[in-house]
Amino acid sequence: MRASQLFWNESSSWSEGAATLDRAGLVFYFGTRQMLANGGFYESLRARFPKAHVLGCSTGGQMAGLDVSDETACALALEFSATQLRTAHATIADSSDSRASGATIGAALKGEGLAGVFVLSDGLHVNGSTLVEGIVSEVGREVPVSGGLAGDGADFVETLVGCDGVPAPNTIAAVDFYGDAIRIGHGSAGGWDVFGPMRRITRSDGNVLFEVDGKPALDLYKLYLGPEESQKLPGSALLFPMRVFDPRHPERSVVRTILAVDHKSGSMTFAGDMPEGWSAQLMRGSFSRLRAGAAEATHKAMVSAHSAPDAQSAAIFVSCIGRRLLMGQRIGEEIEAAKIELTENCLPVGFYSYGEISPHEVSGFCQLHNQTMTVISERAG
Template identity: 75%
Template sequence: MRAAQMFWDKAGHWSGTDGAPADAGLVFYFGRRQMLADGAPYEQLRERFPRAHVLGCSTGGQVTGTDVSDDVVSAVALDFSSTRVRVASARIARPTDSRSVGATLGAELNDKDLAGIFVLSDGLGVNGSALVEGIASRIGASVPVSGGLAGDGPDFAQTIVGCDAPPEPNTIAAVGFYGDAIRIGHGSAGGWNVFGPLRQITRSAGNVLFEVDGKPALDLYKLYLGPEESQKLPGSALLFPMRIFDPKHPDQSVVRTILGVDHVVGSMTFAGDMPEGWSAQLMRGSFDRLCAGAAEATHRAVERAAPGPDAQSVAILVSCIGRRLLMGQRIDEELEAAAAELGPNCLPVGFYSYGEISPHEQSGFCQLHNQTMTVTLLTEQAA
């Protein structure tokens, strides 16, 4: 496998394409919605790599080595020697269609030698956990699914995704990797601390939370945020994600973050399901623990992929926008912690998201996560 990274600047040009493999079969690109919306970055990639599948999405910031940038679009071109890739995409009309759309994508990509799937999904009009469940229902639990939900910085206005076409809203794209040569490592970790009492979800519908402990869920967040920060919802709620778990399986908790609020009803829309009867507890972060989580996730991905000493590899880092908002100017420390776990021949790319997709570290089932650093490492075994 060969890989090369490229950058699109405000002047409207890609740099680094001369060093990219001309016959690349797959290109990923990530950028701010405002820089992707006119389709120009995609069109130039399409012209430069006519044989490649080209997938991309809007973000809350792009990973450029050990830095985060809002001013460039980043891309990576991949040329596989012994791995087939196939893509599928779909439009989603409403969040309640998430499972059925996921099942359609999973059925389209399913094959006997499917080794893994990487997903880029609309970040606002989707129930991420239902989407992943739908994909898994067609490919089985043993095939890893990873990826992320597109972002829109702290604005939560619109997210866009493209698959062999200019990026658009309400789009979900997935790429399947096939064969014995591909090695896909994955890891996901958080680093947040729980605080406050353990509560119970008493009324919800899918990913919409109405009541916690019999009281409006939004009131709980407003209590912790205070009057000033409550006016900045849903963005300010990113600093207080919620850990949820089935009381029968407390060791298999997941973290959920907010996508929207309804002040009239008092409800909150999360990126994934909020099942009634599950336990819930608020969380807050510390810089040291978040960086340790990023390192842990990357270490797990490297261990699972086990790239050879001379093999080229690519690590796709998908981290939550909430982590970036909390860490502020120290966000580079998270990326430096992740990069320290990578070998010299590994190229780190990625983006800040509205949700991360990866197998759960305890159960092994693919799930939507929030407020985590999720790493997908791609490499090929030498022939």
């Protein structure tokens, strides 16, 4: 496998790294909503790689070297020697269609020799949990699924996803990898600390949370945010994600990010399911813990990829937009901590998202997390 990074801005178009991959079979790209809405963005990438599958999404910021940028888009071109690829996409109207949309994609991509799935989804009209369930219902639980939900910074206006076509809203896209040569490693971690009392989800509907301990969920957030920050919802709630878990399996906890609020009903929409009866606890981050979480996720992915140290590989870093908002100008520290764990021949790209998908470390089931790393390589020979 060979890999190359590319970067784009409106003034210079795409510039490629040292490796020029004319035979690339797959290209990932990540940029802000405004960038992807630029008519020349996708067309110029497609012209550069006319025979490749091209997938990407809008973000809450993307990696450009050691920095996180809103001005420079990033892309990763991959050339495989012994791996087959297949893509699929679907349109989703609202979150109630999430499982069916996932099943449609899974049915289109399942097949003998399937080694892994990477999915990019609209970030505002989807229930990430049931989307993954739909994909897994078709491809099977033994096939790892990773990826992320598209972002729109802290604006929550619209997210865009593209699959061999111009990026569009309400879109879910996926690429599958087939064969014995491909190696895909996964890692997930948090870095947030819980605070406040343990609570119970008393009324919910899928990924919409209505009540916690019998009281409106939105009131709980407003209590901690205060009057001024409450006016900035849902963006300000990104600084306080929620840890949820089945009381019968506390070791399988996941972190949920807020996507929308409804002041009239007092409800909040999260990136994944908020099942009634589950335990819930608010979280807040610290710089040191978030840095450590990035390093941990990357280390796990590198170990599970089983790639040779001198072999070319690629890493896709997907992190929660709330982490970026909290760390502010110090966000480069998270990226640097992750890159230290990569081998010299591993090229990384990544983006800040509204939800991160990866197999759970304990259960092995593919779920939403708070930060994930996917490492892709091919076995030599």
